[in-house]
Amino acid sequence: MAFTKSAGAGPMADINVTPLVDVMLVLLIIFMITVPMMSHKIPIDLPIPTPPPNPPPPPPPEPIKLIVQANGQLFYNDEPVTEEALQAQLRVIGAKPKDQQPELDIKPDRNAKYQLVATVMADAKNAGMIKIGFVSGE
Numbered sequence: 001m002a003f004t005k006s007a008g009a010g011p012m013a014d015i016n017v018t019p020l021v022d023v024m025l026v027l028l029i030i031f032m033i034t035v036p037m038m039s040h041k042i043p044i045d046l047p048i049p050t051p052p053p054n055p056p057p058p059p060p061p062e063p064i065k066l067i068v069q070a071n072g073q074l075f076y077n078d079e080p081v082t083e084e085a086l087q088a089q090l091r092v093i094g095a096k097p098k099d100q101q102p103e104l105d106i107k108p109d110r111n112a113k114y115q116l117v118a119t120v121m122a123d124a125k126n127a128g129m130i131k132i133g134f135v136s137g138e
Contacts, residue, residue, distance in 0.1 A: 061102040064093070065135070068120060070111035087123050094128025103131040 067075040074081050093101060104124050108117045124132050
């Protein structure tokens with residue numbers, strides 16, 4: 001490049017584009033290298049979503065209180081009942097599905113005969129009751 005002096009020596013208005021071209025070429029090379037890397041799939045182990053929890057089971061039915069007194073009298077939920085009526089009620093309850101059956105809580109008197117308590121337990125078992133328990137008390 002030759003410098004000439006002109007008659008009107010004012011500022012030079014030409015833009016030097018060489019640094020601009022250098023920067024553009026560097027950016028072009030960077031993009032050419034990074035774009036193929038971004039198109040590769042990266043395996044990621046994401047957690048598997050858990051299914052929603054099961055609804056809570058319904059509350060169990062109220063237990064049946066069966067009192068066996070020493071004189072042989074039976075009380076079904078504090079109401080006097082005969083052995084035949086007790087067997088009928090136990091058959092109705094025993095026909096229910098296993099998870100809907102209430103528990104039969106037998107509370108024998110301290111002086112009750114074992115034969116009477118065993119008969120009540122056998123009646124409950126023959127009726128299909130599966131939840132039979134004893135209640136101790138005063």
